[in-house]
Amino acid sequence: MSGAGRATRPPEPVSSAPAVAEIAAAIRACGWFALDLEFVSEGRYVPDLGLVQVAWGDRDDPEVATIDPLAVDPGPVVALVGDPERETVVHAAQADVSLLAERYGVLPQAVVDTQIAGGFVGLGDQVGYGALVESVLGVRLDKGGQFTRWLDRPLSDDQIHYALNDVRYLPRAWERLRSELASRGRLDWAEEESARLVARYARRTSPVEAYRRLRGWSSLRPRAQGALRGLAAWREAEAMRLNVPPSRIVADRTVVELARRIPESAAQLEEARGLSRGTARRYGEQMVAALRDGALDPPERPRARPPLSDAAQGWATMLTALLSALCRSEEVAPRFVASRSEAEELARWWARGGDEPAPELPLLSGWRRELAGERLLSWLAGRAAILADARAPAGIALAPLPDGTAAGEARAGPAP
Template sequence: MITTTESLARLCETLAREDFVTVDTEFMRETTYWPDLCLIQVAGETVNGLIDPLAPGLDLAPFFALMNDPAVLKVFHAARQDIEIMVHRAGIVPHPVFDTQIAAMVCGFGDQVGYESLVRRIAKSQIDKSSRFTDWSRRPLSDKQLAYALADVTHLRVIYESLKQELDRTGREHWLREEMDILTNPATYRTEPEDAWRRIRVRLRSKKQLGVLMEVAAWREREAREKNVPRSRVLKDDAVAEIAVQMPQAREALNQLRALPRGMATSRTGEAILKAVAAGLALDPKSLPQPDDGRDDMSEQAQAAAEVLKLALKVVCEQEGIAPKLVASSADIDAIAESDAADVHLMHGWRRELFGDLALAIKRGEAVIGFDKGRVRVMRKNSGLQAAAE
């Protein structure tokens, strides 16, 4: 375990000479808004390291400098949360980055394939799962726990090299590059309290209700950040949703809500909620989007088209060896089914090349799903029933 700034600087100086380093973090966030960084694992070709962020006096600056070094590729598995921690702690987005989970999806290993699965299938090894639910904030950590943590980056070297070879072989490296551009874009990690309402599922029937939802959700987000507690500690999602629907404007009305804890209506929190409700009701309805009332407004024709397109996506992705979820979401498919001009991820970059244009061809009747030599294919009519991807 590296517990001093001096030893960390030596490790990072060595790793900075590598072409790539593998990285993982262990953190706890059950009782906080911001994750508590508890352990950092790094590995290069010749040296591995376990860094203790909780060690008294340890300055993580050398590690963050390594993460910010454009000459060293940083390899993660499912990098999003690891990067979020670095954005919060140091204000940096590591670059360049290679995410083995996304690369595995590009290479046909399925949707959001887990690290243990890749270790088993690529590295031909097994991970001892007994330390999976370790409380990483406790000290000292056992040798068994440290070995488990280190395995998260040592096997990752083999996985990276194998996936990189496959990407080079298939010519899909530029597909991954587009995804890494999103992952390393600072805008990806900007979360504004004003957008917090989008996380809450609730059926709304008016813009007044939507305005209340927006203001109450934003208040809760700011409160959770300031106190560094989970959102649910401030107010649970179902309570935010009920407030939006009922729009209480007095303590008596607030006290009638079933989702609120007893006594909250007469507390300072209750007063803050009523202020947020009032702010939501004061918003100009013209400035608000149309609320989602939870109903499916797609026409029967569009719904049928979406089902056909989802089947076609599955067929093409099986043929190409890529995870369908990486190519298009259900929302993307629904949008294309409703409108050829839908501006969704599917209609940009490599996704459009792989399936977007083909989806439009299916809608126009220029391509069909059929059998070719006993196999299900998506075929263009004007190409003598040749498989579209061929």
């Protein structure tokens, strides 16, 4: 099935406050809705919203509508994302949720992300909306409108068809996914992970932490780190004020170099490579003050962890590979289960002898421990062996060893 949703001319986007209020009331009455946003992010700190799409009512054949945010405030509808009594269905929500938090101050509550749900039923990590709809519903969507000019008016029929299809199939896809997750005993897993990630997407940027996103910050001396924190925070605040990318104010590489040198006057700034004289003249005093004040208040350095021993590095590599194989076998995206850093922390603990309490890692609690953590611990302790198995999805399998078998004794105990 293809070309879905193009049989008739689509309805015009809603452009009046009473119509927005009517949609919000209908959503409140039915208790759920699907949401998608079209926006333009190029050259902006916070994207400009170009269109809001919603679906509600019958999940198999929902009511659908678009709202024109250039003509009317969509606030009464988008605010429902923050209502814990109304389920919001989205796909790949990171950019949408971040925009709603920045533009409308909406913090998501009962939000489910079908991309995350797909990662728990074998659809892969970060499956696209079109691929998900085709896989789950057998509907092939036209994605030709994805990179159009959403701020231009009037919108074409093709743009509106494309936008409506982005929510038309979301409710039915989520119902199929929900049923599959429940049959596998994973519905709670997906809802928990969706809530965790969506909440993280909604966190607003803190200017004082912006320096940590710059390459090379951790190698600077304390005074230079303080200068970098001060200058990066000033740049972030200015970018927010002007709604432009921070790099348009001052390039990342230049920010780091200025923090390393800490020029003491606007005249010295003008000599800096990578900084235009116009920028130095416009912002010179502010930049010098940010560098100076930051250098006087360097951030506390976290206590450095000792490097992994050669043995622990090998264990971490094996743990990561085993985790990937287990997740592939179980049809769960590995990033939902554990990261490389967790594997390293687990290996670091085992290198210390494994006698002290295990580290508090998500991998070692709840469903993650049941799915993979316990089996990884069994391998570390020598209670399981890695087998080459052509029948396994990843070509390798972890098999328990009979009691008394000491295959893992060489791994146990402190690393030399």
